[in-house]
Amino acid sequence: MIDFPDLPDDAARPQYLALRDRIALNIEMGRVGPGTRLPSERQLQSESGTARGTIREALAQLEAEGLIYRRDRSGWYVSPPAVTYDPTRWAGFMRYVREQGRVPGTETLAKHTIPASSGLADIFRIAPGSPLFLIERRRTIDGRPVLIERITVDPAIAPDLLDHSLDCSLTDILRDHYGISAFRNRVDMRPCALIKDAAERLGVKSGTPGLKVTRTSFDEAGRVVEYDREYWRHDAIRIHVDLSIRI
Amino acid sequence: MIDFPDLPDDAARPQYLALRDRIALNIEMGRVGPGTRLPSERQLQSESGTARGTIREALAQLEAEGLIYRRDRSGWYVSPPAVTYDPTRWAGFMRYVREQGRVPGTETLAKHTIPASSGLADIFRIAPGSPLFLIERRRTIDGRPVLIERITVDPAIAPDLLDHSLDCSLTDILRDHYGISAFRNRVDMRPCALIKDAAERLGVKSGTPGLKVTRTSFDEAGRVVEYDREYWRHDAIRIHVDLSIRI
């Protein structure tokens, strides 16, 4: 399994970083592939002779780097590669994940009709308290949950939307059943921590670093078609944008 | 003595998350502003009666969320707001930070001429071993270091570049002295951990979450003008992109 080569160790270097390096090396050299389980913390403890807290510090480090991830009370695993998301392309999740040779999945966790909060009312330019559809979904890549999203749609634009099966591309449903497609997209991304609901539903420990992506889609008339807040595992996504000066 | 039975929810909630909530509340309610120092760990320890490890777990959580940050062996501080970076706009760091009412700063840490590695040679489409300029800079907002960058430039395009003072906008130098400006930009972003050099130079603990931004600028002829790797503090940046269908 994991091999512990002797590295030129600086006496000044904390033990947990030395351990990190040893494990990282095993992963980077391809000795252990994505999905492989690491030895248990107590096993590493007895192999390396350090306290469990120190082991956990090293593992947390590798997790922050995206090299490994944990499955609650199951173990630590080598991370699969991230998918690339390009906000300038208009492909939905299902499509761009598939294009990258991975298997996308979608689960609808909940769908409600809610009264618009003042914030949402502002975004949709409707009166506060007006009804809005709220859809919560979990999306997976190769079976591993990678993001939780909360989509808000104005019922005035897509009546009876909640009657459709939402376990597939919402973009497709809006286009095929309602003739709606996005003309303008506003995307906001920022590093965050996954906490509370999002952490629980992704099966990660609260406080795991993540990426919050907020998308607002407008149609040609400037109406908000879809307002989407996505909470990504930080190790599952990378963003790529290619831009030329507009002629 | 009145005993309050633990509600199921409270019982399930770890102490460190409860402490997190108390501190977070103070920050969100604006009782403590950006830059304020929190009480020391040992002070929090005696106030709350929990072990120091538990206190540190709560603080690490808040750090991951970007609400607080640490200054090595000095203390924990409330984070200032993040700046917004828009890759579709062509403004340099100095400009967009200033536009957001903050004070940008740049320090040149090192400048070298290096032989192109095979990776860099590929990017610049030059022979491996050809000379390249490598510039390392640290950039600050309101005096706080927020990113480290490693810029690579082909000397063939900008001879004697290293003789200029690089403590300002490189974009400006390239335009004003060499008549070079970017025509196409390729931007890649992904969550990462700040380790080794980058962590040290930003003064953060190794393993702090960060954002790696890679920018490749091309001129009209398709030549690579600038290849830039930026390592950001995760709590200092957010990305905003606004896109319309190209007509």
Add this chain to the structure above:
DNA sequence: GAGTGGTCTAGACCACCTT
């Protein structure tokens, strides 16, 4: 039921920042 990670305690010593 055995093993896993999750949480927590109560210490200790160190390097470094601050004054």
Add this chain to the structure above:
DNA sequence: AGGTGGTCTAGACCACTCA
């Protein structure tokens, strides 16, 4: 010089997963 966070130890019990 005193206080701070950084690192580390050696335990403990729990909730949960997995076979």
